[in-house]
Amino acid sequence: MNSMSRSDDPRVVEETPNLIEAKPVPRPAVWVWAGIVIFLVLGLISSLIENPNYRWDVVSEYLFDPRVVRAVGWTLILTVAAMLVGIVLAVTTAIMRMGTNPILRGVAWVYIWFFRGTPVYTQLVFWGLLAVLYPRISVGIPFGPEFFSFSTKDIVNALVAAILGLGLNEGAYLSEIVRSGLNSVDKGQWEAATALGMRRSTVLRRIIIPQAMRVIVPPTGNETISMLKTTSLVLAVPFMLELTFVTNAIGNKTFLPVPLLIVAALWYLFITSILMVGQQRLEAYYGRGFDGELSQPRKVKGMSRRQQAILSAGTVHDSTNVDVTP
Amino acid sequence: MTEPRTVPMVDVQGVHKFFGELHVLKGIDLVVERGEVCVLLGPSGSGKSTLLRCINEMEQISAGRLYVDGELMGLREVTKKDKTVLHRLSDAEIARQRSRIGMVFQRFNLFPHMTAVQNVMEAPRQVKKIPVAEANRLARKQLAGVGLTDRAEHYPSQLSGGQQQRVAIARALAMDPELMLFDEPTSALDPELVGEVLSVMKELADSGMTMIVVTHEVGFAREVADQVVFMDDGVIVERGTPEQVIGNPTEQRTRDFFGKVL
Numbered sequence: 001m002n003s004m005s006r007s008d009d010p011r012v013v014e015e016t017p018n019l020i021e022a023k024p025v026p027r028p029a030v031w032v033w034a035g036i037v038i039f040l041v042l043g044l045i046s047s048l049i050e051n052p053n054y055r056w057d058v059v060s061e062y063l064f065d066p067r068v069v070r071a072v073g074w075t076l077i078l079t080v081a082a083m084l085v086g087i088v089l090a091v092t093t094a095i096m097r098m099g100t101n102p103i104l105r106g107v108a109w110v111y112i113w114f115f116r117g118t119p120v121y122t123q124l125v126f127w128g129l130l131a132v133l134y135p136r137i138s139v140g141i142p143f144g145p146e147f148f149s150f151s152t153k154d155i156v157n158a159l160v161a162a163i164l165g166l167g168l169n170e171g172a173y174l175s176e177i178v179r180s181g182l183n184s185v186d187k188g189q190w191e192a193a194t195a196l197g198m199r200r201s202t203v204l205r206r207i208i209i210p211q212a213m214r215v216i217v218p219p220t221g222n223e224t225i226s227m228l229k230t231t232s233l234v235l236a237v238p239f240m241l242e243l244t245f246v247t248n249a250i251g252n253k254t255f256l257p258v259p260l261l262i263v264a265a266l267w268y269l270f271i272t273s274i275l276m277v278g279q280q281r282l283e284a285y286y287g288r289g290f291d292g293e294l295s296q297p298r299k300v301k302g303m304s305r306r307q308q309a310i311l312s313a314g315t316v317h318d319s320t321n322v323d324v325t326p
Numbered sequence: 327m328t329e330p331r332t333v334p335m336v337d338v339q340g341v342h343k344f345f346g347e348l349h350v351l352k353g354i355d356l357v358v359e360r361g362e363v364c365v366l367l368g369p370s371g372s373g374k375s376t377l378l379r380c381i382n383e384m385e386q387i388s389a390g391r392l393y394v395d396g397e398l399m400g401l402r403e404v405t406k407k408d409k410t411v412l413h414r415l416s417d418a419e420i421a422r423q424r425s426r427i428g429m430v431f432q433r434f435n436l437f438p439h440m441t442a443v444q445n446v447m448e449a450p451r452q453v454k455k456i457p458v459a460e461a462n463r464l465a466r467k468q469l470a471g472v473g474l475t476d477r478a479e480h481y482p483s484q485l486s487g488g489q490q491q492r493v494a495i496a497r498a499l500a501m502d503p504e505l506m507l508f509d510e511p512t513s514a515l516d517p518e519l520v521g522e523v524l525s526v527m528k529e530l531a532d533s534g535m536t537m538i539v540v541t542h543e544v545g546f547a548r549e550v551a552d553q554v555v556f557m558d559d560g561v562i563v564e565r566g567t568p569e570q571v572i573g574n575p576t577e578q579r580t581r582d583f584f585g586k587v588l
């Protein structure tokens with residue numbers, strides 16, 4: 001080592017160092033794998049195109065068939081409506097479970113226990129049978145006088161039964177997501193807000209929920225994508241206007257089930273792709289996966305200034321078990 | 327005010343607090359007069375925070391009585407046929423009592439999703455239902471009072487610790503409290519930021535605010551306190567003027583404590 005003598009001489013220090021130009025470690029395996037994958041993909045594509053059983057002419061004929069497009073519309077309506085019912089139930093039951101009233105806590109617990117613990121298919125069959133099990137629903141005092149009543153099938157038609165069935169089931173899953181979101185907010189936030197004289201409901205609405213959104217929203221996006229496909233189960237009700245049922249029906253009638261399965265799959269893929277873009281935007285907005293301590297304000301792309309501020313403050317702690325998918 | 331002038335701002339009478347089996351406050355008596363600054367000193371774990379949290383009802387006391395401005399806190403005494411029964415107050419009543427007491431925390435606890443001015447406006451808007459424009463004007467006045475006019479639109483994460491704590495003080499003052507509680511307001515701050523917070527607190531004391539301050543800043547206690555209270559193991563060991571308690575303590579436990587701190 002002659003580093004002493006080198007640093008003593010200023011001319012040597014200013015000389016550019018001899019940059020290393022070494023050959024990378026050969027990776028023949030990468031090329032082998034690339035070859036295998038290309039071979040398999042080409043084989044798959046050729047089988048898709050050349051196999052006459054897929055009947056691509058039928059696929060393109062039915063892809064934009066009015067019945068199919070209308071079924072896509074119904075699937076979207078079911079997805080959105082069930083998620084809305086689920087979100088309302090989830091927020092309500094999550095708050096009930098965090099509260100001090102033991103009756104409400106118990107009710108919320110039983111709701112989650114039951115609706116997570118039984119298959120959604122069974123629940124949908126039950127909702128479809130409601131009008132048979134209870135032909136009339138009456139409001140009154142149990143074993144006592146009756147105030148008014150209505151015919152069940154007038155109110156709980158197939159659409160309502162489908163939305164209720166999906167929504168009640170979804171609410172049970174979302175409830176856990178909402179609860180872990182609310183719990184992820186620092187206890188000091190509750191203390192500061194209540195010390196200022198705010199009521200519980202105000203603290204939740206103004207202080208806790210806005211911060212918990214960061215933990216709640218991304219998995220809820222995930223749940224929405226999952227719900228899109230769960231809607232195909234409403235044939236259990238039976239509700240017969242959504243995409244899977246309609247394409248199956250056409251496929252059975254024309255004796256061409258495979259191309260119509262492909263039609264349905266393409267539509268699900270298309271909508272899921274759009275939802276995934278939305279999901280990505282949301283995750284970027286809420287800055288999920290970024291460490292608050294390290295990020296500088298305005299540094300994270302797509303993230304709002306407000307969300308960045310929440311993140312940097314570190315008052316919300318990511319919980320590891322919030323991504324619950326049925 | 328119908329209350330006679332003799333009613334103290336804070337009157338703690340024989341207060342005990344248990345956490346399960348743990349006896350944390352063991353019969354605290356404390357009187358803080360209107361406009362007085364009371365500094366609570368004592369080793370960690372002696373129950374100082376618990377006492378403050380009992381005063382603003384973040385913890386329920388286990389025994390004794392606690393009055394703020396002559397009003398019994400958290401409870402109502404109902405006398406029926408010579409028998410006095412205690413009833414707990416509802417959440418709404420407790421919230422009302424709390425809104426008259428400002429509290430400042432060691433870890434600031436600002437609302438991170440709101441700018442400084444929004445933090446200060448929030449409680450006046452939500453609790454006192456003051457219109458937005460008016461609340462905004464009042465909030466800016468409070469921020470000016472703690473020297474942060476030019477930081478009103480900053481989020482807490484864009485402020486230094488000292489600035490955050492000053493916003494927290496402004497936020498508490500915006501509710502127009504009669505009493506301010508400080509729980510180690512400078513303990514989480516870098517040493518060079520302690521001074522700016524203490525000077526805001528000193529100004530507040532000079533303006534006549536009644537304050538109870540838990541702190542380890544003995545210099546602040548000497549300069550600002552009217553009454554210094556030394557607590558250890560859930561009891562008040564010694565109380566008096568700063569000269570008496572800090573300068574010339576009579577109890578051995580007090581002497582030991584200041585021997586370590588000073």
Ligand SMILES: Nc1ncnc2c1ncn2[C@@H]1O[C@H](COP(=O)(O)OP(=O)(O)O)[C@@H](O)[C@H]1O
Nearest residue numbers: 345348350368369370371372373374375376377
């Ligand atoms: N919520 C609680 N549950 C159980 N024990 C507590 C709780 N809060 C405080 N304590 C205990 O009470 C004692 C006094 O705590 P604290 O009032 O925080 O002391 P100080 O502020 O003087 O350091 C400590 O032993 C602490 O562990």
Ligand SMILES: [Mg+2]
Nearest residue numbers: 374375376510
């Ligand atoms: Mg403490």
